[in-house]
Amino acid sequence: MTCAVPGSGPAREAAAVLSGAGRPAIRRPPGIAKSPTGVSGLDELTGGGLPAGRATLVCGGPGCGKTLLGATFLVKGATEHGEPGVFASFEERRDDLVENVASLGYDLEDLIARRLLVIDHVRIERSEIEETGEYDLEGLFIRLGFAIDTIGAKRVVLDTVETLFAGLGNATILRAELRRLFGWLKDKGVTTIITGERGEGQLTRHGLEEYVSDCVILLDHRVADQVSTRRLRVVKYRGSAHGTNEYPFLIDEAGISVMPLTSAGLDYAASGERISTGIPELDEMMGGLGYFRGSTILVSGMAGSGKSATAAHFANAACGRGERCLYFAFEESPAQIVRNMRSIGLDLRGWVDRGFLRFAANRPSLQGLEMHLARMLRDVEVIEPRAVVVDPISSLMTAGLGSDVHAMLLRLIDHLKGRAVTALFTNLTHGNVEQARTDVEVSSLIDTWLLLMNRESDGEYNRQLYILKSRGMPHSNQLREFLLTEEGIRLRPVHVGSGGVLTGSARLAQEAKEEAALLLRRREVERRERELARKRRQVEARVEALRAEMETQEEELHQLLAEAAARERQFEREREMMARSRHAAVPGAGENDG
Amino acid sequence: MGEADDLAPDAVRGGLRTYRLRLYVAGQTRRSLAAIANLDRICKEHLADRYTVELIDLLEKPQLAAGDQILAIPTLIRALPEPARRIIGDLSNTERVLVGLDLSPAGNGP
Numbered sequence: 001m002t003c004a005v006p007g008s009g010p011a012r013e014a015a016a017v018l019s020g021a022g023r024p025a026i027r028r029p030p031g032i033a034k035s036p037t038g039v040s041g042l043d044e045l046t047g048g049g050l051p052a053g054r055a056t057l058v059c060g061g062p063g064c065g066k067t068l069l070g071a072t073f074l075v076k077g078a079t080e081h082g083e084p085g086v087f088a089s090f091e092e093r094r095d096d097l098v099e100n101v102a103s104l105g106y107d108l109e110d111l112i113a114r115r116l117l118v119i120d121h122v123r124i125e126r127s128e129i130e131e132t133g134e135y136d137l138e139g140l141f142i143r144l145g146f147a148i149d150t151i152g153a154k155r156v157v158l159d160t161v162e163t164l165f166a167g168l169g170n171a172t173i174l175r176a177e178l179r180r181l182f183g184w185l186k187d188k189g190v191t192t193i194i195t196g197e198r199g200e201g202q203l204t205r206h207g208l209e210e211y212v213s214d215c216v217i218l219l220d221h222r223v224a225d226q227v228s229t230r231r232l233r234v235v236k237y238r239g240s241a242h243g244t245n246e247y248p249f250l251i252d253e254a255g256i257s258v259m260p261l262t263s264a265g266l267d268y269a270a271s272g273e274r275i276s277t278g279i280p281e282l283d284e285m286m287g288g289l290g291y292f293r294g295s296t297i298l299v300s301g302m303a304g305s306g307k308s309a310t311a312a313h314f315a316n317a318a319c320g321r322g323e324r325c326l327y328f329a330f331e332e333s334p335a336q337i338v339r340n341m342r343s344i345g346l347d348l349r350g351w352v353d354r355g356f357l358r359f360a361a362n363r364p365s366l367q368g369l370e371m372h373l374a375r376m377l378r379d380v381e382v383i384e385p386r387a388v389v390v391d392p393i394s395s396l397m398t399a400g401l402g403s404d405v406h407a408m409l410l411r412l413i414d415h416l417k418g419r420a421v422t423a424l425f426t427n428l429t430h431g432n433v434e435q436a437r438t439d440v441e442v443s444s445l446i447d448t449w450l451l452l453m454n455r456e457s458d459g460e461y462n463r464q465l466y467i468l469k470s471r472g473m474p475h476s477n478q479l480r481e482f483l484l485t486e487e488g489i490r491l492r493p494v495h496v497g498s499g500g501v502l503t504g505s506a507r508l509a510q511e512a513k514e515e516a517a518l519l520l521r522r523r524e525v526e527r528r529e530r531e532l533a534r535k536r537r538q539v540e541a542r543v544e545a546l547r548a549e550m551e552t553q554e555e556e557l558h559q560l561l562a563e564a565a566a567r568e569r570q571f572e573r574e575r576e577m578m579a580r581s582r583h584a585a586v587p588g589a590g591e592n593d594g
Numbered sequence: 595m596g597e598a599d600d601l602a603p604d605a606v607r608g609g610l611r612t613y614r615l616r617l618y619v620a621g622q623t624r625r626s627l628a629a630i631a632n633l634d635r636i637c638k639e640h641l642a643d644r645y646t647v648e649l650i651d652l653l654e655k656p657q658l659a660a661g662d663q664i665l666a667i668p669t670l671i672r673a674l675p676e677p678a679r680r681i682i683g684d685l686s687n688t689e690r691v692l693v694g695l696d697l698s699p700a701g702n703g704p
Contacts, residue, residue: 123663130694133628133683138620139652139664146656168666168682 032239035083035155035191038076039069041258045243046234050215055182055192057212059204060219065230065251066195067092069219070157071101072256073193075108078116083154083191086147087119090163094121104255118147124167131169137177141184148190156185156192165206182211203235214238220246229371232258248374259374270294270472271420275321278313281491282450285467285476290317291448292472293386294420296413298443300427301452306463306482306489307426308332310450311389312341312348313489314424318387319356326385327359328376330395334359345488358383369396373408377415388416392426413445447471452482455503462503465491481507613637613645613695614674618659620652620667625684629668632685640697670694 034048043049050056050073058066067089074085089097097119098108111117120143148156161178168174185192194212199205209216216235223229232249234242249258274289283290291297291314299310311327318325329337337359338348351357360379380388390412396405409425416423425446443449449468454461463482467475480491481503495502495510502510617633619626630649637645652659652667662671666682672695681694 120660122665124665128678128680130679130681130690131683132681132690132694133632133686134625135666135668135683136625137665138667139618139659139669140666142620142652142656143659143664146659164665 034240036076036081037069037073038080039072039249039256039258041247041249042232042256045232045247045258046215046237047240047242050191050193051237051240052191053186053189054214055185055194055212056215056217057194057196057204057209058217058219059196059198059208061198061221064198064219064221065249065256066219067097067159068101068104068251069217069256070159070193070195071097071106071108072104074117074155074157075101075106075111077155077191078111084116084151085118085155085157086144086151086153086190087117087157087159088122088144088147089119089159090122090124091160092121093123094119097121103253104251105253106255115151118151118153120144120147124163126167126169129167135170135173137164137174137181140177141181144185145188148188154190156190157195158192159195160197161194162196162204162206162208171206178208179211219249229369248371250371250374250378257374257378259377269420274473275422276317277310278315278317278320279310279489279491281480282465282489285478285480285491286448286470287474289473291422293422294417295422295447295471296417296445297422297424297448297450298427298446299424299450299452300429302429302454305452305454306465306484307428307452308337308391309341309344309484309489310452311391311424311426312337312344312346315357315387315389316341316346316348316351318422319351319354323356323386324383325351325357325387325389326379326383327357327389327391328379329359329361329391330363331392332361334361343486344484345486358385369405369408372396373412376412380415380419380421384419386421388421388423390423390425392428394426394428410445457503458506460504460506462507464494464503611644611675613641613672614648615645616648616650616662616671616673618650618652618662618664618667618669618671626668628684628686629670632688632691633670636685636688636691636695640692640695672696 033052034046034050035052036043036049037046058069060066071087074087077083077085087097092100101108108117108119112119122140122143144156147153161181164174164178165171182192182194194208196204196206196208198218199207203209203216203218213236215237218233218235220231220233221229222231230249230251231246233246234244247258249256271293273293274286274291275293276283276290277286297314299307301307315325315327327334327337332340334352338352341348348357352359358379360376376390393405393409396408413423446469448470451466451468453464453466455464463484465480465482467477479494481494483490483492492507495507615633615637617629619629633647637647650658652664658664662669663680668682668684670681670685670691672679672681675696679694679696681691685691
C-alpha cells in the first residue's frame, strides 16, 4: 500500500498515510510546507504537521485538550525543531498554565529561562472596561509582535482568542480586528494555533472558522455513561491530504498522542506458521500444531471456567519461544494473576522478571473505550509484542456500547493482524454458552474460538472444552474434559454414553462400571469357550468310541472269515485224506455222492 | 476586589483626590490624536489641577503593553485612585469617560 511514486496524487498520498502498517513516513506534499506538531499520530494524520506559516484553528468544548495541544505544539517546536514559541493565554494565568502543562512532563519555566518560550497572559475583564468610542486591538498586535521579536518565535498559540468576545462589547470591531490579526500573523510567517470554543451549529461559538481557512482541527470530549472519550478530527486542511476520520487521542503523563486508527483493510499476510497453545492436548486437537501465528483466538466461558488459565498457557508458551507477550488484565491485578497461575504450575513471574511478559492492567470503567483502545495500541507500538492477551474483552462492555465495542475490537484486531501479532481474547459469558453467541458479536472476527463450559451433573461442576471453530485447519470436534492440575491444564476425552456427556466423578464411576461389565463379558466368553471345548472333547470321545466299536466288529468279522476259511481248508484236507484212504476215488464222484 | 468598604468613601471623596492617568496609543493615528484631545478636554473640565497624564506610545515602548494588559488602542488607565479602571476607545463619549473615571457628572456638575 505504501506508494513509492514521487509526486503522487493526494489520494495515494492519503493511502500512504493511512496504511496502518508500521509508522508511515512523514511526507511533504509539494506546495505546502509543514510544521511538525510533535504530537505523535497527528503528524502522520496530517502528512507532516500543521501548515507552516499559517494559522490552524483547534476547536472543541471545555476541557477537550485545546490548551494542552497548543502547549505541546510550542514545547516540541522549541525542544525538537528549534522553533521558539509564544503562548498568548487569554484564559489561564501564566502560573496556572505552567503548572497544568507540567502534568505532561513539560518544564515551561526552563524553556522561558532559555528564551525558547514566552507566555503572555492576556487578561480581559468586561466589568473593568468602559468603552468610550472607536478603538482597535493594536495593543494586542504590539504585544504579540514584541514577544515574537524578542525570542525570534516561529510558533504562536492564541488560547482562546474568543474570550475577547466576552470582554469587549463591540463585536463588529472585534471581528474586523481578528481578521486583521490572522492576516498579520500570516505576514509574520509564524505558524499559529488558534483555539476556539465549540459552538452550537458551527465549529466555534463566534465563527472563527470563517477567518482561519487553512486548517481546522476539531477536538471532542464526549461523555457517555459517565465515561469520557477524547477524539480528534481534521475537519479541513487546505492543500493537503489528511485522514478524515475521528481518531481517539490520549492525554497522560506521556503527553498527547493521537492514534491513527485506520482499518488496515484485509491486506495483511496470512501466516502459515503454527504456534503452540501451551496445552499439549489442545495442540493435538488442532492437528498437533496449535494456533496460526497472527490469528485471533477467542476463549469464552462462564466465570471460573478456566479462561484466564488458557490465556496464561498461551502467554507462557509465547514467552517460552522467546517472544514478548503483552497481557492486558482488566479484572485482575498482575500480582493476582501470577499467584493464581502458580497454583496450576505456571511461573509467570519468571517471564515478567526476564522481560518477556508485560502486564498492562487497569479498570475498564476508568476510561472510555476509545481511550482504552488508544492506550492498548500505544502499548502494542511501544512494547512490540508477538502475542497479546486481552483478559477479558467482556469487561470492555462496561466501557462502551455494543456497537462501539465491536468497532473497537475490529480496529484492534486489524491492528494486531497487520503486525502479525497473535491475539487471545477471553470473554466472560453469562448463561448458556452453548448457544454459541457472545455478548460482543465478534464471531466473524475470530479465527479460533474455544468454548469453555462448566457443567453441573451429579452434584458437581466439571469443566469442558470444545473447539467451536478454527479457521483454516482440521480440528477435533470432540468435547474434552478440562482439568486444572498442578501441572497445568490437561484435556481428557469425555465419556459420551446413553446418559449424555459424563465428566468428573460421573465419568470415573461410569468408567468403573464399564470396566466391571467388560470383565463380566470377558468371563462369560471364557466360560463359553471352556464349555465348547468340553463339548468338543465329548463329541470327539464319542466318535472315538464308535470308531472303536466299529473296529471291534470289523475285527470279529475278519476272525469269522478267517475261521471259515480255515474250516474249509480243514474240510478239504480231510476229504483228500478220505479219498486217499479209499483209493480210486474220483474227486467229482465223491463230491456228488457226498 | 474585595474592597467594598473603601469604595464608598472613595466615591464621596472622589472629587478631592489626585488622578494619575496613563493613556496608551500606538503612533499618531487619527484615533490616537482624538483620544489625546478628548482626554485633555475632559481633564481640564472635570479634574482641574488634580490630575497627571502619562502618554505612552507603544510603537516606541512595546514592552509596556503587557504590563498594563493593553489590548485595545487607545486605552486610558486610571492608575489612581484605586481600584484601577480602564477606558478604551477614543474617549469621544464624554459621559462614559466620566463613568469610567468614577467622576459622576451629576455630583461634579455646576
